Amino acid sequence: MEATTAAQTTLTKKEQPRDKRRVLRFMWKYKALYLLSLPGILYFLIFKYIPLMGSVIAFQNYNLFAGFSGSPWVGLEHFTRMFSHYDFLNILKNTLLLGIYDITFAFTAPIILALLLNEVRMVLYKKVVQTVIYAPHFLSWVIVSGIFIGVLSPSSGVANTMLGWFGLGPIYFLGEDSYIRSVLVGSGLWRDVGWGTIIYLAALASINPDLYEAAEMDGAGRWRQMLSITLPALLPVITILFLLKMGDFLDYGFERVFVFQNPLNIRNSEILDTYIYKAGLTQMQYSYATAIGLFKSVVGLFLLAIANTLSKKATGESLY
Amino acid sequence: MPKQAMRMLMLILVLAIVAGCSGNNQPSPGTGTAEGSGETPQVQGPTKFSISMRTLNVAYVEKHPDINKDPYVQALEEMTNTDLDIRLIPHNEYQDKMVQMFATNDIPDVVQGSGGISGPELAGAVENGVFLPLNDLLEEHGKDLLAFIPEEAWARMTDSKTGNIYGIPEILSNPSRRATWIRTDLLEQVGKDIPTTVEETLEVLRAFKEAGVEQPFAGRQNFKYADTFFGAYDVLGYLNQFKLFPDGQVKPNFFDVDNMKAAIGIYKTMHDEGLISREFATIESTDFRSIVTSGKAGMWSMNANELPIWGAQLMENVPDARVALIPSPTGPDGGGGYAHYNPVTRSFYINKKAEDKAAEIVQFFNWMVSDEAELFFSYGLEGEDYTMVNGEPSFEVPTDTAGTDKMRYLNYWLWLVQDTTYNKMVSSLTETGQQMIDAFDNMLAHEGRKGIEFDPRLEALIRYPDLNPKSDEMPPLILEHVLRMVYGREEIDNYEAVLDEYLSKGGKEIIEEATARYNNQENAFE
16 A cells, blocks of 8 residues: 555656646546555545544533534533642653653663574574564463463562572562552563564664675674664664654553552552543543543654654654 | 456455445344334234343353354243344443444344443433333333332332333342352361351461461452451442441441451451461452362352352362351441342343334343243253153253353343342252352341442542442542551551541542432432
């Protein structure tokens, strides 16, 4: 689909049709391509753009049976309610902190891992390692949480047994506010780090080997090669992925947090996503939930725009 | 690209789009209705209607390729002269799917809800006039239902402002459903009698601990199925646990400071002495079950009707184990037990659009409380599941998984309106079944905690989700502090400050609304 649209744009630029008739004739000429792009365009319109309009319920008191047209408008009431919630600042703080940790650890780890894997010479070993680290990605969060609760259990968990060898613990990791963020970021890292390396490994495979050969001739060691060839070659991919990640900065994800929550760690683990679920969806407060979701999206868009501008200035790479 | 090939491609694309779009129109809900009503009344073919039902984790239903072709459903249709179109709603996505169903206006002729007329799964459908008031229909076609179902269950189906009855309830005549279980073999081993008070219970648990029982009392996340001692002190704090205090205000019963402190103290003692798992805050239902059935626990709380199943599993793993349901430990007021359940388990609502066949639908439900229905839903099909010997049905209770799955399906799921406390015909055939009936009738009927309940729930609870209790969990705010106190992170003496926090974060509004509604008797149940 994307290839087709790309082809179209280049063609349009080449031919530069000046009047309407020429445009139409041009379109007729390439009707097959236009037709091919139609399902894709319709898909985005119907499933992505039209549902966006549903966000208006954030400004209404939405009633399921009255619909958009029948529900009363309430202006910014739901937003005021959100900002004046006594725990709002704490929830926002948790969300931001988890977002920052996620960028620092979960975003950089796949890059480092991909670089490490790239240096492995034994093909078989490399393949085995790759498969082993991909595998957890296919586990659902419920299962991941089950595994972590077991591993971190103070009475029977491996983690505490190992701490015991050094005379430490037992620590009830999931029962304390202070450990929960590490557990959340750590479980995410374990589950998705292997998956995250795929794109980087693909990018690494596309680097021209002549560059390394030439560098070797000039006497560059492996470290130097990595700094001067591998990293710069990866930079465009890293930038794009980083920008996409910024757009989801506040979307840490509902399920992955919810499955680890309990009243003993809730003070540090309640984030916007889980709050939306508890305050909005389970209580049928659709408008309120939408208002919080909308707030999240706007912040995400804002961050994305900033990061994009900065990256355009700094590296020349950007999403748009 | 050659022209011919391109034309072909375009044709295929167009066809694909047309096919894709028209596919959505096929299962139109209107067609069934039109056919059914088009016939003249004299013909009296089977009444066709659609019904949505939650699968309720019943394995037989969830594994079934097409429940509408099931022999038992077909037998039911034959006996009632109906043609059912059962639409299953997955157990775990029940609320979401129900809301979707209402939002897309694809509502079947009969909708199954759970509990009262303002349950969250109904998404306000009753208030918005989606369903038919049934008062006259019940008078005319549902006489047996009116006789069978007690007044308090009808009250849950009635809008107290208009007096309209909107649903047909399935009932639970004995709302004290959970029981205290104990390993009597361990009790004999440590030489103790069955404990009756909280203090005696603690002594027994300590003795269990000394005898090497890993978890003398089986704890679970958020005190779910581990609220025995909150029950003893009557401070459960759930949705149906509001109480009229001497100051004239209606408050959640955890406002009873002395009893609450005492109950928290008991759990703290149990935690500190290792009488309850130190990680009970992260023990979920499946772990809980395996702890109990693998013989690691000495005492616990579970639904009494699970006795035959859990008991059998325990004895399979620990052949010497013996288990019994005992009266729950009593607190200072001499009472004890667990929070009562809603007297309505499932409820059935008739869509306004199905008005033309509503009479037949009510007759269908009316049949559910007949003797013929009881025999069919208890034992199954004659000749296949049971035989008639001298005019009496002879039935053998299955013990294999496939058999028990089928029993659960028939006894519990497909039988739409009944008293769900236990199945009398099946349970009375086995020894554990008789034990269970005895426990329900002679013990559980006399215990349990019940306060004031509001249905529809208080508006303020919806506004303050942190203060909103569940049917068997305290409000998150209280629960958080209680757990911290049990784990020694907060002083129990600070409990008054917790109540102040509760009041300042919206609790005042809750109490005001509760008191006002109680005084006006506005859908407040006692």
